[in-house]
Amino acid sequence: MDDGMVETVNRAAEAGRSPFYDRARQQNLAPLWRVLGGLVTEFPRSTAVPAIWRYGDVRPYLIEACGLISTEEAERRVLVxxxxxxxxxxxxTPSLFAGYQIILPGEVAPAHRHVASALRFxxxxxxxxxxxxxxxxMMAPGDFVITPSWTWHDHGNESDGPMVWIDGLDMHIVNLLSASFRDSYPGAAHPLTRPEGSAYAEAGSNLLPVDFQCGSQTSPIFNYPYRxxxxxxxxxxxxxxxxxHHGYKMIYINPVTGGSAMPTLTTALQLLPAGFATAPYRSTAGTIFSVIxxxxxxxxxxNSLEFGPKDLFVAPSWFPLSFSAASEVVLFxxxxxxxQEKLDIFRESYVND
Structure with missing residues (x-):
């Protein structure tokens, strides 16, 4: 097993170096040559593994959680x-969060804000x-909704049935950089100051108001309706x-900049025709998929995993990925x-090319 020590180290001589290592440790120093192989690897070695969560198995736990804790007590009733x-x-994945949030009729998830950006699917x-x-x-199945960094947000259910969505956040990236802040609003809901549909009216039709000012890298459209x-x-x-390798795949974009709809998360919609099988593909971007x-x-x-509507699965970094569609498939x-693209470290490989 690779213990991280570089190959050029004389292992027989290591015992004689122990007194030096012990003294260096007292000064909060450590020898790089003992760990270099584990820090700078020859290829990506994700600590995450492929996994699938089938909605039929998960949903009963969501319903049970509703009887155990309220939205007021939990603030966000989420199973991670x-x-x-x-x-x-x-x-x-090592960098990303995912969970199912459930909210019952008449409930309100109270307003708060945080540096971490969030998506709701x-x-x-x-x-x-x-x-x-x-x-x-208002939200419907298949809608992709954005909560930009440091914006007040709350959720409510005015229907007669439960509402369930994926929460996807970049909090682990934020915490890696020690940049997290969070604030609770004094009331359950933040005041409404704009009519519903304002954001889409301003930026959703390849037009912008003449005096439009973009104050964020996040898309001004915060609901991309599935329809x-x-x-x-x-x-x-x-x-x-x-x-x-991808069938038909499209990226959600910020219509103002042409870039990603969110500055820290790449979001996409993918269609696979019935009977279509993709050639293997891999990339350094660990990816979460939801079956629509x-x-x-x-x-x-x-790992070969069968999936159906509402199932969720994860493909960690650098694992070859391929699909076989029994019927027409749509994935978020x-x-x-x-x-990774902004840092110039993203890499992809078309395995059979």
């Missing part, structure tokens, strides 16, 4: 997806809302043959790719 390779760390329900920075948006996104990827699929429509099999490394995904 813990990667089996990272137990107890609230991580689905809606799984189940109707007539629930998120309010962001003084504007409310529009689904139509867009369908139309795209009519214009060309599917990519052999269809059934099939995903192979991640040596998010990853830390945009962060």
């Amino acid at each position: 997806f813990e990667n089996p390779g990272l137990p107890g760390q609230s991580r689905i 809606i799984i189940e329900g109707k007539d629930a809302y998120t309010a962001v920075a003084g504007e409310r948006t 529009a996104s689904r139509e867009a990827i369908h139309r795209y699929s009519l214009t060309r043959d599917p990519d052999r 429509e269809g059934m099939g099999t995903v192979t991640i490394g040596d 995904s998010y990853s830390d790719r945009v962060v």
Whole structure:
């Protein structure tokens, strides 16, 4: 087993160096040559492992949690997806968080704000809302909703059934940089200052107000409705043959900058035609997938996992990934790719090319 020590170290001589190491430790010093191989690896070695959470297995726990704790007590009633390779760390990949949040009819998840950016991807329900920075948006399954960094936000359910969505956050990236702040609003809900639909009216039609000012790298559109996104990827699929590694895949963008809709998370919609099988692909971006429509099999490394609607699975960094679609499949995904691209460290490989 590789213990991290570089190959050039004379292991037979190591015992004689122990007094030096002990004295150096008293000065909070440590020899790099004993750990270099584990710090600068020859290829990515993710501590996360491939995993799948089937919605039919998870949903009963969400319902049970509703009887155990209120939104007022929990603030956010969320069950966290813990990667089996990272137990107890609230991580689905080393850099990303994922969880299911559930809110019952009449409940309000109280307003707060934090430096970490969040996405909501809606799984189940109707007539629930998120309010962001003084504007409310109603949510439906398949909608992709953004909570930008340091914006007040609260959630409420005005329907007669539960509402469930994925919470995806960059909190582990924020905490790595020791940059986290958090604040609670004194009331349950932040005041509404803009009519519903204002953000989309300003920036959702390839037009901007003449006096528009962009104060953030995050998209000014904070709800990308599935009805529009689904139509867009369908139309795209009519214009060309599917990519052999991705099928049809489109990235959610900030319409002001043309870049990623979120500065720390790459979000995407992917369509695989019925019967289509992708060629293996891998990248350094660990990626979380949520199945919107269809059934099939995903192979991640040596793991072949059958999936259906509302299931969630994770492909860690540098694991070969391929799909086989039993029916037409639509997937939502998010990853830390945009962060890696900004740092010039993102790498991808088309395995069979």
